[in-house]
Amino acid sequence: MRLRSEEAGFGMLELMMAVVMLTIALLALMGVFTSGTLALRSSARISNGTAVADKTMEVYRELENCAIYLSSSSIPTNASTYYTQYFADTSAYQNVGTYSATNHLWVTQTTDNSYVPIPASSSNCLPNPAPTGPDPTQATQTVTGPDGLSYLVFTYIVIVSPTGPSGTYTTGHVKEVTVEVFDPKDNTKLLAKETSIFDPDATS
Numbered sequence: 446m447r448l449r450s451e452e453a454g455f456g457m458l459e460l461m462m463a464v465v466m467l468t469i470a471l472l473a474l475m476g477v478f479t480s481g482t483l484a485l486r487s488s489a490r491i492s493n494g495t496a497v498a499d500k501t502m503e504v505y506r507e508l509e510n511c512a513i514y515l516s517s518s519s520i521p522t523n524a525s526t527y528y529t530q531y532f533a534d535t536s537a538y539q540n541v542g543t544y545s546a547t548n549h550l551w552v553t554q555t556t557d558n559s560y561v562p563i564p565a566s567s568s569n570c571l572p573n574p575a576p577t578g579p580d581p582t583q584a585t586q587t588v589t590g591p592d593g594l595s596y597l598v599f600t601y602i603v604i605v606s607p608t609g610p611s612g613t614y615t616t617g618h619v620k621e622v623t624v625e626v627f628d629p630k631d632n633t634k635l636l637a638k639e640t641s642i643f644d645p646d647a648t649s
Contacts, residue, residue: 489592490628490629490630490636491636491637493590493591493592493594493596493636494590494596494626494627494628494636494637495626495636495637496590496591497588497590497596497598497626497637498598498624498625498626498637498638498639499639500578500579500588501579501588501598501600501624501626502622502624502639502641504576504578504579504581505581505622505641505643506641507572507576508570508571508572508581509570510563510564510570510620510643510645511564511565511566511567511569511570512566512567512568512570512571512572512581513552513581513602513620513622513643514552514553514554514556514566514582514602515551515552515553515582515583515584515600515602516553516554516582516583516584517546517553517554517555519582519583519584519585519586520544520551520553520584521584521585527585527597527599530599530632530633531584531585531599532544534599534625537599537601537603537623537625537640538551538601538603538623540605541603541604541605549604550603550604551602551603551604552566552602552603552604552620553566554566554568554582556604560604560617560618561617561618562617562618562645562646563604563617563618563619563620563645564645579598581600583600584599584600584601585597585598585599585600586598586600588626590629594629595629596626596627596628596629596636597626597627597629597632598624598625598626598627599624599625599627600622600623600624600625601621601622601623601625602620602621602622602623603620603621604618604619604620604621605618605619605620605621605642606618606619607619607621607642619642619643619644619645620642620643620645621640621641621642621643622640622641622642622643623638623639623640624637624638624639624640625637625638626638
């Protein structure tokens with residue numbers, strides 16, 4: 446006598462369990478893709494912010510020392526939108542003090558040659574025509590990044606007397622330029638920060 450085997454299909458309970466497990470797996474995959482996308486977006490934003498900081502700092506590297514200064518009217522005042530945020534980073538002007546019209550340790554168009562060997566600021570030293578892109582005289586401005594978005598840029602220019610190995614810097618004072626770039630989607634989020642020293646006695 447030949448026996449016949451019988452194979453039963455999925456029951457409703459088994460089917461529901463399979464659907465639930467498949468749904469959980471798909472949700473986990475979506476979470477991985479979402480977090481990956483956010484990480485890539487954040488990385489791209491930081492990369493673009495760094496490019497904007499480099500672009501802004503390069504403008505100063507191409508200027509004469511007497512042209513490296515900020516327009517006093519561009520430095521935020523109490524009534525300005527970015528006043529609190531601009532002066533929140535005291536490391537950008539440490540040992541110099543908050544800006545005031547009489548504090549010449551902040552380099553503006555009125556800074557004279559009292560800080561040897563730094564020359565007096567002069568608009569005659571600015572290139573003519575003015576360079577396209579970041580304006581070196583602006584404390585706050587927006588700069589277009591590689592992605593076409595507008596990035597908020599803060600610039601600080603102060604006079605410091607640097608320390609370091611003998612012969613590294615000239616005797617006296619130099620200009621310290623700090624550039625900060627913020628997220629175009631969130632102007633309170635810092636993406637990049639660069640600081641460079643500009644020695645008027647340095648030779649290329």
